[in-house]
Amino acid sequence: xxxxxxxxxxxxxxxxxxxxxxxxxxxxxxxxxxxxxxxxxxxxxxxxxxxxxxxxxxxxxxxxxxxxxxxxxxxxxxxxxxxxxxxxxxxxxxxxxxxxxxxxxxxxxxxxxxxxxxxxxxxxxxxxxxxxxxxxxxxxxxxxxxxxxxxxxxxxxxxxxxxxxxxxxxxxxxxxxxxxxxxxxxxxxxxxxxxxxxxxxxxxx
Numbered sequence: 326x327x328x329x330x331x332x333x334x335x336x337x338x339x340x341x342x343x344x345x346x347x348x349x350x351x352x353x354x355x356x357x358x359x360x361x362x363x364x365x366x367x368x369x370x371x372x373x374x375x376x377x378x379x380x381x382x383x384x385x386x387x388x389x390x391x392x393x394x395x396x397x398x399x400x401x402x403x404x405x406x407x408x409x410x411x412x413x414x415x416x417x418x419x420x421x422x423x424x425x426x427x428x429x430x431x432x433x434x435x436x437x438x439x440x441x442x443x444x445x446x447x448x449x450x451x452x453x454x455x456x457x458x459x460x461x462x463x464x465x466x467x468x469x470x471x472x473x474x475x476x477x478x479x480x481x482x483x484x485x486x487x488x489x490x491x492x493x494x495x496x497x498x499x500x501x502x503x504x505x506x507x508x509x510x511x512x513x514x515x516x517x518x519x520x521x522x523x524x525x526x527x528x529x530x
Contacts, residue, residue: 346384348374348375348376349374349391352370358435367381395443396443399431399434399436404467407471412424413474417525417528425493425497429497429500468490469483476528479528
């Protein structure tokens, strides 16, 4: 077998493995969103993903590794959304608006709902999951760096960006919990606009 053919085969297998891992992660997210954390049993995960539990273990080893992968995906998808071109363009008001929209999209997502359910179900001193390391706001230096990029040219002090970051996440994190209790989300647009106004005031202060 030629080197090129071996490389193509290896590349195909890598893509296939990646697709299977994503299918397993998506199965967990769907199960949690449909019926809560307790519904994501080993048997249910394998059935939802359309493979055997042995095949699941081949890719992740155990259930804890899958849960960590779900949480890491939630975090990584969010951080990636902050690199999209439109969030770095336009006036300060436009950038604030785009930033809040990205954060809110994150908190409204099925991925974040699964993330929050996993945190609540596995919290405690005996937790086997590295919850503090995975939490979005724990990577504060990286997060602030991205905010500096978003508001480049406006000379916003880092201390103010830090306050703006925490305010936005604390408010919208709570808002996301209320969304679970009241799915209709009355006054959603009004409240999101108030977050944008307050964030702009913090940055302008």
